[in-house]
Amino acid sequence: MTTLIGSAARSPLDAAARALANAMPPAEIAFDVPLASLGRWQIGGPADIVVTPTDAGSLALTLRLIADLGVPHIILGDGSNLLFDNAGFRGVVIRIGRAFDSLTLEDDGVVVAGAGWWVPSFVRHLINAGLSGAVHAIGIPGTLGGLVTMNGGSQRKGIGDNVLSVDVVDRHGMPRRLEHHELGYGYRRSRLQSGEHIVTAIRFRFERADPSALRREAIDILRSRRAKFPKVRANCGSVFVSDPKLYSLIGPPGLAIEKAGLKGFAIGDAQFSPEHANFIVNNDSARSQDVLALIALARSRVYDLTGIAMNAEVRHLSPDGTMRPAHEVAPAAG
Incomplete structure (x- = not known):
């Protein structure tokens, strides 16, 4: 184990490091990780501990351990829409990654998807299935959990319009399902931004449409984004x-x-x-x-x-x- 950043003793963080190292597989935990390597801006100093759970069970375990110790922590998807400080972060970063990438297409345009989906890939799956309502997000980088949390989208649209419910784990490691009316969606905001809950899966409803028409719409959006954006x-x-x-x-x-x-x-x-x-x-x-x-x-x-x-x-x-x-x-x- 490498030494945690800084020279001052931080017993809660040291205790968290020991507890997590004992409880998690080595592949799921790292120390002294540059935040610049985790965010799309490529800015930021070191984070003391980074945990990448492989399923909802290891996520809940991580949250219970750090809640018991009172250690600061944040939830991170792809790191888009975040500015990390050059001074770093004295706490635990919990990354919701590609392990949370399940996808189920149900009847009546209902889709259940894991929070770790890369948004453009998720939208392409919907297009191929002939489901409309998310094409506006085709060019948005980031994970689905982040998109749902921020009510992201383009063309002044938001993905929250299609959300039926969200499966979350609270900060004490307890699972819960939040229905649409509990999520407080508005333009580029939701109650999920409070950080009290970590999104693990989302249940959507989309409308049926012609896949060819959806592909043409997606191509137009991507062409426009390429012309305007860095x-x-x-x-x-x-x-x-x-x-x-x-x-x-x-x-x-x-x-x-x-x-x-x-x-x-x-x-x-x-x-x-x-x-x-x-x-x-x-x-x-x-x-x-x-x-x-x-x-x-x-x-x-x-x-x-x-x-x-x-x-x-x-x-x-x-x-x-x-x-x-x-x-x-x-x-x-x-």
Whole structure:
């Protein structure tokens, strides 16, 4: 076992490391893992412990162990829509990965899927089965659990419209099923974002449609995304949430940032993409502070231009495990 980050004694984390190492197969646990290797922005310092459960049972066991010890922890899918701090994270990262990738097609357009599905692959399965309602998500990177938690989508659509229920495990390792009315879906938000529950599987309902028509729609969406969005440099996707007032006044966040004169502007190695200003790209060695400074600057400039404060959909993880929308942290970046 490698030494946990930092030199100060942290007995709860040390106890968690010992308990998890004794309880989990070696392949499911790692120590001192760079968060930059886990997120799509490729930014972030080390995490003390990373656990990758292989099934709901090992997930529940992990949660029970760390709940008993009171150790900070976060749930991570593909790491999109997250900004990890360069100071790292003093706690346990629980990754919901490809082990949670079951898929069952039932009657009447009902689909039951594991939270670990890669979203574009999941959407392609639906297209081939002649099921519509998720094509708008074809180009969104990330896992299905993250998409459902964030009510993600494109073209101002959200996957939450198709969710019937969600199977979760709470922070004490207890399984539960949450019905649609309990999930509090709104534009790019849900009650799942509180972090009280970890999504393991989702039950959807989709409408029947012609697969050929769905494939043409998917091709059009992907072609549009390729034309607009950064292709190579690391990024987390859209940084700011589209606001109806801002949209009616000036357009989407990317256009507002462009009109504020910030398209292509950089702080350190973090830059508003020259291709789409609502994307912040990492040109090489961007720091979390650089990204937060750009977010603060964009909010200030767009507010001066429109009187509307943009909110970030990307969330920032602090070293103590606090997860907040990045704009709530950005003013501290100076």
